[in-house]
Amino acid sequence: MFRTVAIxxxxxxxxxxxxxxxxxxxxxxxxxxxxxxxxETTETPAAPGEVxxxxxxxxxxxxxDAELIEIYKQLHANPELSFKEAKSAALMAxxxxxxxxxxTTGIGQDWVVAxxxxxxxxxxxxxxxxxxxxxxxxxxxxxxxxxxxxxxxxVPDQTGFPFASEVRSTTWTGVESPVMHxxxxxxxxxxxxxxxxxxxxxxxxxxxxxxxIAQPAEEIGLGAQAMLADGLYxxxxxxxxxxxxxxxxxxxxxxxxxxxxxxxxNVDSVDxxxxxxxxxxAYPHxxxxxxxxxxxxxxxxxxLVSRNTNPQDSAVVTVGSFKAGAKHxxxxxxxxxxxxxxxxxDATRKxxxxxxxxxxxxxxxxxxxxxPEIKVEQDxxxxxxxxxxxxxxxxxxxxxxxxxxxxxxxxxxxxxxxxSQFGRTDENIPGLLFWVGAVEPARYEASxxxxxxxxxxxxxxxxxxxxxxxxxxxxxxxxAALELFKEG
Ligand SMILES: [Zn+2]
Ligand SMILES: [Zn+2]
Numbered sequence: 001m002f003r004t005v006a007i008x009x010x011x012x013x014x015x016x017x018x019x020x021x022x023x024x025x026x027x028x029x030x031x032x033x034x035x036x037x038x039x040e041t042t043e044t045p046a047a048p049g050e051v052x053x054x055x056x057x058x059x060x061x062x063x064x065d066a067e068l069i070e071i072y073k074q075l076h077a078n079p080e081l082s083f084k085e086a087k088s089a090a091l092m093a094x095x096x097x098x099x100x101x102x103x104t105t106g107i108g109q110d111w112v113v114a115x116x117x118x119x120x121x122x123x124x125x126x127x128x129x130x131x132x133x134x135x136x137x138x139x140x141x142x143x144x145x146x147x148x149x150x151x152x153x154x155v156p157d158q159t160g161f162p163f164a165s166e167v168r169s170t171t172w173t174g175v176e177s178p179v180m181h182x183x184x185x186x187x188x189x190x191x192x193x194x195x196x197x198x199x200x201x202x203x204x205x206x207x208x209x210x211x212x213i214a215q216p217a218e219e220i221g222l223g224a225q226a227m228l229a230d231g232l233y234x235x236x237x238x239x240x241x242x243x244x245x246x247x248x249x250x251x252x253x254x255x256x257x258x259x260x261x262x263x264x265x266n267v268d269s270v271d272x273x274x275x276x277x278x279x280x281x282a283y284p285h286x287x288x289x290x291x292x293x294x295x296x297x298x299x300x301x302x303x304l305v306s307r308n309t310n311p312q313d314s315a316v317v318t319v320g321s322f323k324a325g326a327k328h329x330x331x332x333x334x335x336x337x338x339x340x341x342x343x344x345x346d347a348t349r350k351x352x353x354x355x356x357x358x359x360x361x362x363x364x365x366x367x368x369x370x371x372p373e374i375k376v377e378q379d380x381x382x383x384x385x386x387x388x389x390x391x392x393x394x395x396x397x398x399x400x401x402x403x404x405x406x407x408x409x410x411x412x413x414x415x416x417x418x419x420s421q422f423g424r425t426d427e428n429i430p431g432l433l434f435w436v437g438a439v440e441p442a443r444y445e446a447s448x449x450x451x452x453x454x455x456x457x458x459x460x461x462x463x464x465x466x467x468x469x470x471x472x473x474x475x476x477x478x479x480a481a482l483e484l485f486k487e488g
Contacts, residue, residue: 061254061441061468062402062475068194072466073163075186079152079179082217083112083172088150088189089130092214095193096134099200101212104236107131108216108226115222115379120173127172131227132214133236136200141208144484145239145429146477147419148185148192149218155182159463172220182458183219184247184438187466191245191436191473198478206485209237221267221381224421233427241390241484242431244419245473249457251437252444253465255406256398256476258434259413260391264384265316265342266349267416269377272297272360274324275370278333288369290335291324297337297363297372298322304355315352316342316414342414344383384420387430390484394432397483398476406472410435415457432480436473438464 064072071091080088089105096103108129116123130150154177157165167179196212213232217223233239251257274297276290298319309315317339324335339356343349353376360372399407423431439447439454443465447454455461 062471064190064467064470064474065194068190068470068474069467071193072186072190072470075189076161076181076466077163077165077167079165079167079181079186080150081154081169081171081177081179082151082220082223083116083128083130084126084169085130085150085216086126086128089132089214089216092148092150092189092193093132093134096132096196096212099136099196101134101136101196101210103132103134105130105132107133107213107232108223108230111226111229112217112222115226116172124170124172124174126169129226129230130214130216131223131230131232133227133232134196134212135236136210136212138203138210139207141206141485142240142487143209143211143237144481145211145213145242145422146192146195146481147213147215147242147244147422148188149215149223149244149419150185150189151217151219151223152179152181152185153183153219153458154178155180155458155460157182158460161463172217180460182460182462184249184457184462184464185218187247187436187438187464187469187473188245189214190470191477194470194474195477195481198474199481202478202482206482208485210481211237211239218418221416221418222379224418225379228421228425232422233425233429238427239429240487242419242422242429243394243477243480243484244431244433245436245477246417246433247438247457247464247469247473248435249438249459249462249464250454251410251435252439252441253437253468254402254441254472255408255437256395256402256434256472257408257410257437258386258391258395258432259410260386260388261412262344262383263386263412263433264417264420265314265344265412265414266346266383267381268341268349268353269380270339270341270353270356271373271375271377272337272339272356273373273375274335274337274360274364275372276331276333276335277369279331281329281331284331287331288367289331290333290369291331293364293367293369294322294324294335294337296367297360300359300363301339301356304352304359308351308355309348313348314342314344314412314414315348316340317352317356342416344412381416381418382420382424384417384433385423386432386434387423390430390432391434393483393487394434394480397479398434401475401479402472434476436469436476438466438469440465
């Protein structure tokens with residue numbers, strides 16, 4: 001019965017999603033949010049070896065419930081940017097209400113408003129804290145939290161899906177852009193709904209408390225913080241375990257891949273403003289050229305990974321933006337460098353951030369220029385640590401359900417995920433985020449043979465093989481949850 005109700009509430013929740021979009025042209029360029037935090041999961045681990053079905057024909061892939069497929073298509077066609085996930089959150093909340101959960105919405109509202117005022121100077125149209133928490137008590141037993149993220153990206157949808165997004169919107173900082181679920185959070189939401197339905201339908205097979213959360217603003221690395229700051233662990237039952245899944249753009253549909261220990265990186269954003277002394281391009285001796293100084297900084301920064309990082313560790317320092325000047329014959333008085341800095345452990349992170357400051361200041365001094373300004377964004381995304389015991393338990397159960405040939409351990413990646421925040425509090429709750437393969441198996445095989453790269457997460461061409469991916473997501477998460485409820 002509840003499914004009929006759920007579908008009609010979906011229609012209500014999403015009916016207005018496409019409104020306000022002025023018949024967009026298909027944009028050819030990407031725009032990006034200029035907001036500070038980043039938690040983009042741009043790179044998923046490769047699935048080396050022979051994980052998964054050998055061919056599409058042999059795959060015998062599972063199918064998702066038709067209603068879930070319909071929900072997925074609606075979500076994909078109606079993506080919402082970080083901090084603007086009102087309609088997705090309403091859908092998630094109504095699904096849980098229909099299933100008998102005790103539901104609270106608007107989690108993180110005060111935090112988001114304060115953050116917007118601090119970083120942007122205004123709470124722009126539609127921006128808010130859209131976290132959803134649903135609690136289902138089902139007797140004595142462990143408390144398990146399952147999280148899905150809801151936000152989409154400022155990317156033009158080029159999947160070719162008949163239900164491709166034509167939505168345009170503005171980011172929370174005010175940048176107008178096309179919007180697309182290019183990181184698969186629509187798959188996550190759908191799998192989360194499917195898991196909630198499955199666990200309610202199989203209520204007599206488990207005892208404990210199920211906490212389902214729908215998190216906003218993963219892509220800017222702020223949504224988990226907003227929910228924690230709003231009392232996620234104090235206003236609601238404190239979990240014994242936290243689980244999440246993420247689609248993988250490099251593993252075949254029907255498979256699950258995972259990493260134990262550090263799985264994803266600390267993600268820091270650093271802005272360096274190089275101060276020079278401007279002047280005429282033909283009279284360089286009267287200036288301090290910030291382009292030259294900045295260039296030396298860029299080169300010197302490369303030594304942090306090659307000379308200061310233990311070769312057994314991993315780190316990245318990337319200068320993603322270098323801007324200065326306006327004209328051929330003017331030496332500007334300033335240059336800006338925008339960096340992303342990645343690491344796993346906290347000591348390496350500190351070494352990199354200290355080193356960036358030291359190098360930038362020393363290079364400026366070497367050229368007789370004023371001291372540069374160095375700003376490290378405080379709201380960084382910490383590295384994601386998957387608890388090994390939890391991973392073993394969950395993966396054993398998942399392998400028993402989807403077949404052990406379809407489950408594989410893979411190396412960590414340098415992408416970021418703010419699910420990490422839920423394990424970084426004083427409560428020290430063990431967590432696990434695993435990957436659900438989303439690549440159509442034939443395409444996966446073809447890419448191996450031709451060395452043609454598959455579209456990564458965040459690519460406008462990332463078109464998941466949604467039916468088996470959702471089915472596997474639901475099966476895997478449900479199996480893991482049932483196993484963990486036995487632990488009580
Ligand atoms: Zn992402
Ligand atoms: Zn993501």
